Amino acid sequence: MSGQVKTGQKRATVVDVARLAGVSPGTVSNALSGKRRVDEETRARIDSAVRELGYVPNMAARGMRTGRANTIALFSSMATAVAAGPSKLGFLMEIAGSAALTALSRNVALVLVPPIRDPEAALRNVPFDGALLVEPTRDDPFLALLAARDVPTVAIGEAHGAVSAHVDLNYAQTADLLIDHLLNVGSRNFPLLIGTGARRYYEVFEARYRQRAAQVGMTPAVLRIDEAEGEAGAARSVARHLAAHPETDGLLVPLDAQATGAMEALRQAGLSVPGEVRVATRYDGLRARAETPALTAVDLQLDTVAATATNALLDLVEGMECRAHFASPLPRLVVRGSTEG
Amino acid sequence: MSGQVKTGQKRATVVDVARLAGVSPGTVSNALSGKRRVDEETRARIDSAVRELGYVPNMAARGMRTGRANTIALFSSMATAVAAGPSKLGFLMEIAGSAALTALSRNVALVLVPPIRDPEAALRNVPFDGALLVEPTRDDPFLALLAARDVPTVAIGEAHGAVSAHVDLNYAQTADLLIDHLLNVGSRNFPLLIGTGARRYYEVFEARYRQRAAQVGMTPAVLRIDEAEGEAGAARSVARHLAAHPETDGLLVPLDAQATGAMEALRQAGLSVPGEVRVATRYDGLRARAETPALTAVDLQLDTVAATATNALLDLVEGMECRAHFASPLPRLVVRGSTEG
DNA sequence: GGGTGCAGTTAAAACGTTTTAATGGTCACA
DNA sequence: TGTGACCATTAAAACGTTTTAACTGCACCC
Structure with missing residues (x-):
């Protein structure tokens, strides 16, 4: 019996509880929310009424009154x-x-x-x-x-x-981490691939990339690819770049979808990774880890x-x-x- | 102005809209929900009032009335x-x-x-x-x-x-797919690892495994590991099994966390995968793909x-x-x- | 005894929507 | 002209809470 609600039966409301406990709805509300003091004995009566009726507060009604959706x-x-x-x-x-x-x-x-x-x-x-x-x-x-x-x-x-x-x-730190890593493993000619959208992290990556390139005397190359073109767009762009710049020995591709596209282009060109070209991306997700070889990335926590x-x-x-x-x-x-x- | 709501200002209600459009709240409701016919001209007046006030329906109130939370x-x-x-x-x-x-x-x-x-x-x-x-x-x-x-x-x-x-x-088909595959690639001695919980798919996997083992004359071995022990528990269990059964040439480990644990045990034992032991798991997720070598699994769609x-x-x-x-x-x-x- | 304060309780209002039943108006048909 | 049907609209009720302000007793203090 107690605590059970038969299917189809209308759910108990705060007035049902109040009636059964012999108090007013307001007191029930106070007892349940704890917002005001309620006599210990009354509270006990209310609690048992709640259990007996299987009362569950109606969130919509509460939300309407309080203005919160939770x-x-x-x-x-x-x-x-x-x-x-x-x-x-x-x-x-x-x-x-x-x-x-x-x-x-x-x-x-x-x-x-x-x-x-x-x-x-x-x-x-x-x-x-x-x-x-x-x-x-x-x-x-x-x-x-x-x-x-x-x-x-x-x-x-x-x-x-x-x-x-x-x-x-931490866009700046992320960019630095990847750029410095590529430099550390010996890459001296790596373009940056980014999307065309107005994303703040593209801007930051580009800024750091250009600055660092200038410092180490690398000719910067920034390839912008419409995000909507996905992997294929990145693959095409990279293929073109490789043809024009055979000295390329690395790729910095923050967006992971574009990174796997880039990997495909490298495979097509018969270039080995990481032997001839090193590749790094930003988000350490499924794509980065499922690629062969798996992609160096950043744990963004x-x-x-x-x-x-x-x-x-x-x-x-x-x-x-x-x-x-x-x-x-x-x-x-x-x-x-x-x-x- | 139109469509703008100043910060801190109380949100417009259906009553405000009704007043501005010179109709009753009920008509506004009907116009917006489309539940009843509303004259084309009034509807236009209401629409423009809605835009002017930047009216957004209060979901809590609607939910309370309709009994739906959406x-x-x-x-x-x-x-x-x-x-x-x-x-x-x-x-x-x-x-x-x-x-x-x-x-x-x-x-x-x-x-x-x-x-x-x-x-x-x-x-x-x-x-x-x-x-x-x-x-x-x-x-x-x-x-x-x-x-x-x-x-x-x-x-x-x-x-x-x-x-x-x-x-x-499709627990049964999934089990069959994996078992038959292990058999096809030559495994003849592979235990089944499952959790101890009351999961339906453990039961099904075990049933199919025993049946198939009997058919091909393989001695069945079912290792049950408490799910709560995660990878480590699986690793321990597999290590023990390998010691007692050096003829083991495969592992069927539906739960991917246990599968990666099993892989660790194989590495510890110096056994090559897939050369000496073949491993298959169920869910084709990050764990399966990130393992080296990546784990054969099933696309559950x-x-x-x-x-x-x-x-x-x-x-x-x-x-x-x-x-x-x-x-x-x-x-x-x-x-x-x-x-x- | 009249005021003050306190603790627990309550009646009633309020929240913003949808729905119901009623209203007035127009039109077609007898 | 009366009758019914239909249409667009409305006033009012209803949904189930929380909150406000009022109201009891009751004790305490001058």
Whole structure:
């Protein structure tokens, strides 16, 4: 009997509980939320009524009253996510797992909003009190929509637009790590491949690359490839570059989808990796590890990053003050077969 | 001006829109939802009022009235997920991505409930109108909780308990695929490693393994390892088996975390893979691909499986009739270095 | 005895939407 | 002219909480 609810029966409400316990609904609410003192004996009566009726609070009603959804949303910038396909999803999912765990430890659920054609529809149908935005582009459609909704937003990775806060992804250090590594293993002629989108980390990578190239006397070559062309686009671009520059002995390809494309081009050209050409990429995900040889990459410690971002967002949602900028653990180089023989 | 909302300003409601458009709130609701006919001219007035005020419907209020949260939850059986760590998360995340996409295409968001200590608290604070349950164990704590809440539940993988429906993960075919493959590449003495938990797919794997072993005259050996001991437990168990059975020339290890543990044991024993011992696992995820040599595994087509499950669940939520059992695309063997030289 | 303060409780309002039943108007048909 | 059907609209109720302000007793203090 007790605790059981028959199928189809209407769920018990706070008034049912109140009636059974012989108190008013307000007292039940106070007893359950603990917001006000309730007599010990009354509380006991309420508790047993709750158990007997199998009462579960109606979240929608609570949300309407309190104005909170107990939910945060994780968005990924549409364009790239689609373009980079599974790789970007890996990146996103790694963040999602950690963010969900952190959020739930604070009694908030994470809703996952994958890249989708119509961001506006997604926003409209999903209740949430805060948003996590993964590496937004300069003109990210979500930025405007979230701003219009006046909802706290935390970006993962440096953001151009107006966000409440952002967690650093250490673009500069990551770039330096990879560039210095390529130099250390002896590469002296390696181009940088980046996408054409307005991503902050492209800008940073390019800046560091050019600076370092100038220092060591390397002629810089920056190949820009539309992200939407995926692996194939990168392969074509690299093939062209190899033909024009046979002295090439390395490739710096931050976007992993483009990195595997580049590997394909190298195979076609009959060049050995890492013997003749060394290759390094940024995100140490499935693509990087599944390539043969596996690609040297960087451990961005996304779980820590996501936890930091989530906690910051929840602080904001709860109305606490919060810094506008959070540092991340320093990225660590993960050396693999593609740069060491 | 239009479409702009100043920060801190209270959000416009349907009443504000109604007043501005000179109609009643009910008409606004009808115009927006399209549930009833509304004169073309009034609809236009309402639309422009909506734009001017930057009106966004309050989901909580709508949810309270309609009884729908526009949300489904994805749960993963607690014990295993924790035990198998990142590998299980990979599995879960692959499903999550596809489920989220499918759900969103039907205007429903996916909330991600990662393995957590207190499942009951998770359930209480998260509003959802349906649940997706990944490979529940026989006594899965979520099963009871979801049943008590009387919420439609769809399991991914055969389920023991009471769920509204389940989508097959083709345990038998998967087992056959792997067993036959090991036999085909010449293995004649390979034990089966499985966990101790009450998972349906352990039972099926064991049954098929014993049957096939009897057919080909192989002495069956089933090693059961507590999932909670992870890689190390599997490594110890395999080391022991190898010492007692030097004739071992293969390993069938469905759980990928245990498979990588087994690989470690083989390395320690100085046995070459695939030369002396062939290894096969089930889930073709990061662990399988990142191992050296990469592990032969099975493509379970989780994206299709997740999409099927999600659509079934949403049908149930919308009150449609729905089959209790869905087939999945047949699993395909992915042959890798661990079984072919 | 009249005020003050406190602790526990309550009645009623409020949150913002959807839905129901009722309303007035127009049109076609007898 | 009356009758019914239909259409667009509306007023009001309903959803299930939380919160506010009021209200009890009751003890304590001048």
